Amino acid sequence: MNSPKNTVxxxxxxxxxxxxxxxxxRVFIPGSSVSEKxxxxxxxAAKALNYRPNAFARSLTTNESRLIGLVFPDADYPIHMxxxxxxxxxxxxxxxxxxxxPWQVDEKDNHSIPNIFQYRVDGVIAASATFNKTLYEECEExxxxxxxxxxxxxxxxxxxVISDNYEAGQQAAQLLHKTGVTSAVYxxxxxxxxxxxxxxxxxxxxxxxxxxxxxxxxxxxxxxTSSLDTIRELLQTSQRPEAVFCATDNLAMAVMxxxxxxxxxxxxxxLQVIGFDNIPQTEWLSYQLTTFRQDFKRLARESVKIIVxxxxxxxxxxxxxxxxxxxxxxxxxxx
Amino acid sequence: MNSPKNTVxxxxxxxxxxxxxxxxxRVFIPGSSVSEKxxxxxxxAAKALNYRPNAFARSLTTNESRLIGLVFPDADYPIHMxxxxxxxxxxxxxxxxxxxxPWQVDEKDNHSIPNIFQYRVDGVIAASATFNKTLYEECEExxxxxxxxxxxxxxxxxxxVISDNYEAGQQAAQLLHKTGVTSAVYxxxxxxxxxxxxxxxxxxxxxxxxxxxxxxxxxxxxxxTSSLDTIRELLQTSQRPEAVFCATDNLAMAVMxxxxxxxxxxxxxxLQVIGFDNIPQTEWLSYQLTTFRQDFKRLARESVKIIVxxxxxxxxxxxxxxxxxxxxxxxxxxx
DNA sequence: CTGAAAGCGCTTACAG
DNA sequence: CTGAAAGCGCTTACAG
Numbered sequence: 001m002n003s004p005k006n007t008v009x010x011x012x013x014x015x016x017x018x019x020x021x022x023x024x025x026r027v028f029i030p031g032s033s034v035s036e037k038x039x040x041x042x043x044x045a046a047k048a049l050n051y052r053p054n055a056f057a058r059s060l061t062t063n064e065s066r067l068i069g070l071v072f073p074d075a076d077y078p079i080h081m082x083x084x085x086x087x088x089x090x091x092x093x094x095x096x097x098x099x100x101x102p103w104q105v106d107e108k109d110n111h112s113i114p115n116i117f118q119y120r121v122d123g124v125i126a127a128s129a130t131f132n133k134t135l136y137e138e139c140e141e142x143x144x145x146x147x148x149x150x151x152x153x154x155x156x157x158x159x160x161v162i163s164d165n166y167e168a169g170q171q172a173a174q175l176l177h178k179t180g181v182t183s184a185v186y187x188x189x190x191x192x193x194x195x196x197x198x199x200x201x202x203x204x205x206x207x208x209x210x211x212x213x214x215x216x217x218x219x220x221x222x223x224x225t226s227s228l229d230t231i232r233e234l235l236q237t238s239q240r241p242e243a244v245f246c247a248t249d250n251l252a253m254a255v256m257x258x259x260x261x262x263x264x265x266x267x268x269x270x271l272q273v274i275g276f277d278n279i280p281q282t283e284w285l286s287y288q289l290t291t292f293r294q295d296f297k298r299l300a301r302e303s304v305k306i307i308v309x310x311x312x313x314x315x316x317x318x319x320x321x322x323x324x325x326x327x328x329x330x331x332x333x334x335x
Numbered sequence: 336m337n338s339p340k341n342t343v344x345x346x347x348x349x350x351x352x353x354x355x356x357x358x359x360x361r362v363f364i365p366g367s368s369v370s371e372k373x374x375x376x377x378x379x380a381a382k383a384l385n386y387r388p389n390a391f392a393r394s395l396t397t398n399e400s401r402l403i404g405l406v407f408p409d410a411d412y413p414i415h416m417x418x419x420x421x422x423x424x425x426x427x428x429x430x431x432x433x434x435x436x437p438w439q440v441d442e443k444d445n446h447s448i449p450n451i452f453q454y455r456v457d458g459v460i461a462a463s464a465t466f467n468k469t470l471y472e473e474c475e476e477x478x479x480x481x482x483x484x485x486x487x488x489x490x491x492x493x494x495x496v497i498s499d500n501y502e503a504g505q506q507a508a509q510l511l512h513k514t515g516v517t518s519a520v521y522x523x524x525x526x527x528x529x530x531x532x533x534x535x536x537x538x539x540x541x542x543x544x545x546x547x548x549x550x551x552x553x554x555x556x557x558x559x560t561s562s563l564d565t566i567r568e569l570l571q572t573s574q575r576p577e578a579v580f581c582a583t584d585n586l587a588m589a590v591m592x593x594x595x596x597x598x599x600x601x602x603x604x605x606l607q608v609i610g611f612d613n614i615p616q617t618e619w620l621s622y623q624l625t626t627f628r629q630d631f632k633r634l635a636r637e638s639v640k641i642i643v644x645x646x647x648x649x650x651x652x653x654x655x656x657x658x659x660x661x662x663x664x665x666x667x668x669x670x
Numbered sequence: 671c672t673g674a675a676a677g678c679g680c681t682t683a684c685a686g
Numbered sequence: 687c688t689g690a691a692a693g694c695g696c697t698t699a700c701a702g
Contacts, residue, residue: 007398009678009679009680010679010680011679019688019689020688020689020690021679021680021689021690022680022681022682022688022689022690022691023687023688023689025679025680025681025682026681026682026687026688029681033687033688034687034688035687035688038687038688050476050477052452052453053453053679053680054395054453054455054678054679054680055453055454055455055680056391056392056394056395056400056454056455056678056679056680057391057395057678057679057680057681057694058453058679058680058681059391059680059694060389060391060392060395060678060679060680060681060693060694060695060696061679061680061681061682061693061694062680062681062682062694063342063694065391067434067454070435072416072419072420073416080416081407081408081415081416081419084407084416084419084435085407085437088435088437089437092437097434097435097451097454098434098435098437099402099432099433099434099435100405100419100423100432100433100434100435102420102423102424102427102433116432117387118387118388118389118390118393119390119391119402119432120389120390120391141385142385224615224619225618228620250615253619254619254620257619257620257621258620261620261621262620280559280585281616283560284559284588284589284592285563285589285592285593285596285597286592286596286621344694344695344696345695345696346695354672354673355672355673355674356673356674356695356696357672357673357674357675357696357697357698358671358672358673360695360696360697360698361671361672361697361698364697368671368672369671369672370671370672373671373672388695388696389694389695389696390696391694391695391696392678392694392695392696392697393695393696393697394678394696395677395678395679395680395694395695395696395697396677396678396695396696396697396698397678397696397697397698398678671702672701672702673700673701673702674700674701674702675698675699675700675701676697676698676699676700677696677697677698678695678696678697679694680693680694681692681693681694682691682692682693683691683692684689684690684691684692685688685689685690685691686687686688686689686690
């Protein structure tokens with residue numbers, strides 16, 4: 001059953017290098033006092049034997065795992081892959097490894113959580129649309145710091161770093177008002193996430209302020225296909241808006257498709273469209289969508305910085321950070 | 336520094352339950368001989384104290400970590416998120432947790448690998464376009480089994496489970512021949528991956544067999560935007576093919592966009608297009624792309640099954656598995 | 671079925 | 687700067 005694996009221990013290295021086991025251990029702990037000469041001897045022996053310190057044994061004594069649990073989204077929303085990549089390599093730079101916490105909404109099977117806490121993660125980064133309160137409470141119970149990435153779940157009291165969605169909403173309103181729009185719609189998905197609500201609020205407040213009109217809010221779905229009917233209704237009514245600001249690029253593209261292919265509308269002349277996320281498809285020839293880019297790299301870096309700080313400093317306080325977004329003007333809005 | 340965390344140990348539980356520490360341990364090892372009565376006492380005490388066995392301590396004695404390293408892609412190709420989700424939850428069902436092995440191609444920084452081996456993963460699943468030979472060799476050295484998911488890297492000798500790409504190529508050829516196509520192009524990305532080459536070969540062989548013509552192979556890129564020029568050339572020449580089979584859906588959509596928006600062609604009347612992957616965009620109104628769906632769920636399940644088997648049975652042999660793909664006919668091919 | 675004890679591979683005071 | 691020894695929280699023969 002037990003495969004041989006790499007069974008080289010610090011004792012083996014010690015023997016080969018002619019030093020004690022504790023000395024070998026010290027060599028691999030940054031900042032320990034070891035003479036340059038023995039350090040070299042040990043390194044050589046370690047390399048010869050292909051020695052790797054056993055992280056489990058280390059964790060057992062130090063009481064820190066240098067493992068971060070990552071809660072990730074279940075949707076295959078295109079943006080998320082990069083997120084994982086960014087967070088994981090940022091974490092690695094700080095000496096942490098990433099262990100996945102797969103989180104199924106639909107399954108009631110609670111076994112999923114306990115499992116992962118057997119590994120004593122030092123902290124949790126929640127980059128998930130489905131991170132929920134149960135997991136959050138588990139973390140609290142075990143006194144594990146958590147930071148939410150790019151979103152914040154209602155009812156949780158953890159650190160988070162998100163894009164400045166309110167400001168994004170304002171910018172969208174400004175852009176549309178500048179081009180003379182007087183009637184606008186905010187098209188949203190079915191679940192009112194905090195970030196999405198913020199964006200809506202910014203949009204509405206700013207548009208009211210500038211244009212003296214309150215944008216209508218229309219609820220569709222976050223899924224392209226299941227939004228189509230709502231969009232058809234939205235566009236065919238006699239009170240069709242001059243512009244629609246969408247909660248996601250997917251939604252915006254659904255609007256474009258229906259507008260052009262089914263209603264024969266011209267974009268941006270008959271209808272202006274703004275998305276959110278800047279997924280790869282936004283720059284395709286068929287779309288050229290005006291949208292907002294979130295600075296995921298910065299979000300990743302900041303959330304890692306926060307979690308590490310939270311781990312190292314016992315009583316560092318919660319931090320809530322807003323990162324600015326970038327408006328990318330393409331061909332679906334007037335200039 | 337050391338946060339208190341959950342510091343409840345089996346000793347604490349033992350005391351509360353009035354049994355020995357070894358008994359507590361046994362209770363949490365499936366199949367151990369413990370009387371039902373003490374089992375209950377221990378469970379109660381454990382629940383009261385919110386006890387979780389420490390996986391690190393366990394690993395230290397059992398010499399297995401129940402941790403699988405997952406090498407994941409750096410590209411944000413839409414399909415991959417689901418992959419991660421599938422693999423990770425499949426692994427969880429088998430009692431394994433997933434630790435990420437972020438693999439950067441561009442960085443020469445070799446520190447990335449050693450780090451992860453400190454955690455003594457029991458096995459590695461490589462679901463990456465960038466999984467390379469260095470990592471593969473590291474695994475060999477440590478005697479860690481690896482299985483490649485949905486792809487296979489040249490020069491490696493590990494188990495893998497992939498889609499039957501040769502057959503997919505054949506099916507594409509059959510479909511096109513059936514609709515009377517006599518000139519076809521296989522449009523590929525810049526890197527000739529094994530799976531892609533297989534598909535090309537199947538397509539060419541079958542098309543030659545049926546139509547008596549050899550399809551031309553044109554090399555573009557896997558990226559939409561950087562493929563555009565190649566596609567323009569391909570379509571504007573007087574020898575424009577009647578059909579093009581593309582290595583990815585992205586590529587196929589680039590072909591569609593250029594054909595319709597720039598060349599004024601009708602699809603499928605003037606040009607038939609087949610993609611590969613069945614990404615969400617394929618069913619959008621603008622595309623309705625005929626393509627192939629890989630059975631990622633099955634791929635995930637099989638690769639997990641293989642890796643687990645490889646771990647448990649010392650000398651189980653390599654397994655190479657091909658899973659059939661499914662042709663999805665939409666509107667870009669004739670009936 | 672249960673307990674006492676050794677051991678897994680490290681880190682970390684404690685001496686020297 | 688270095689070594690001997692205790693201890694981290696488990697599992698697992700070994701007795702009973």
